[in-house]
Amino acid sequence: MQDHKSGRAIDLGCGTGTNVVTLARAGWQVTGVDFAPRAVKLARKKVSRAGVRAELRVADVTKRKGIDGPFDLAFDLGCFHGLPENGRDDYLTQLVRILVPGGFWLMYGFLHTEAYPAGPGLGEADLGRIYPLLTLLSRRDGFDDHRGRESAWFLFQKREQAPA
Numbered sequence: 001m002q003d004h005k006s007g008r009a010i011d012l013g014c015g016t017g018t019n020v021v022t023l024a025r026a027g028w029q030v031t032g033v034d035f036a037p038r039a040v041k042l043a044r045k046k047v048s049r050a051g052v053r054a055e056l057r058v059a060d061v062t063k064r065k066g067i068d069g070p071f072d073l074a075f076d077l078g079c080f081h082g083l084p085e086n087g088r089d090d091y092l093t094q095l096v097r098i099l100v101p102g103g104f105w106l107m108y109g110f111l112h113t114e115a116y117p118a119g120p121g122l123g124e125a126d127l128g129r130i131y132p133l134l135t136l137l138s139r140r141d142g143f144d145d146h147r148g149r150e151s152a153w154f155l156f157q158k159r160e161q162a163p164a
Contacts, residue, residue, distance in 0.1 A: 007072035010098065012061045012091075013079025017043025017054070023075065024052035033059040033067055062090035069098030074105045081109030082120040088129060096133050099158040105134060111141070111150045122152070134158055 006027035011020050014032030016039050023030045024047070034040050037058050047054045059066030061079060074095055083091055095105060110116070112123040130136075134156035144151040 008070065009073040009075060010067070010069075010071045012074055012076045012095075013082075014043055014056070015039050015077075017046040017056065019075060019077055020054045020056070021046055021050045021052055023073075024054050025050070028073065030054040031067075031071070032056045033061060035060050061094065062087040064094060064097070067094060067098060070100040070103070071098050072100055072103050074099055074103070076105065076107040076109075078108055078110070078120070080107055081122050081126075088126060092129060092133055096158065101158055101160045103158045104137075105154075105156040105158070107154045107156070109151065109154075110144065110147065111152055113150050116149055121149075130156065 007029070009023050009028040009030050011017075011023065011030060011032040014020050014034045015036075017032055020030050020032040020043060032040070032043055032054060033056075034043070035058065040056050040058050043056050047056065057066050061067070062083065080088065080091055099105065110121040112118075112121040135158075137155045137157050138153075139155075140153045142151050142153070143149070
């Protein structure tokens with residue numbers, strides 16, 4: 001997101017806050033959310049040690065409580081792809097709610113493939129959920145060497161107006 005003007009960003013599933021710190025250092029006003037209290041506690045320490053400002057909350061990305069917008073950027077490094085099927089629609093509902101019109105969703109996830117058809121990952125059904133809500137600007141497929149899985153970076157944009 002180096003090419004984009006900074007604004008308000010949210011890290012969905014922020015874990016221990018590494019990307020919260022990165023975004024804050026790049027000039028973003030960052031909110032990090034994660035469902036794990038221990039991860040948020042560690043993120044607070046990391047943010048403090050880095051000398052940056054960020055808001056960190058324990059919250060469920062599939063629910064409205066504790067996550068308010070609007071945000072210019074939603075960042076997701078492996079959160080959406082790890083949700084159970086019944087939580088993905090709720091996540092997308094909340095994502096669309098908190099993004100400003102024209103806002104961006106930068107998302108990384110493992111892909112479901114023949115070698116990995118189950119477990120965390122994105123399949124065509126997931127992309128089918130997203131395309132009616134957000135416009136795909138770019139997709140960069142790759143391979144996660146650490147996990148030995150095919151993966152991809154996706155950049156989506158919220159439409160200025162809701163689809164008719």
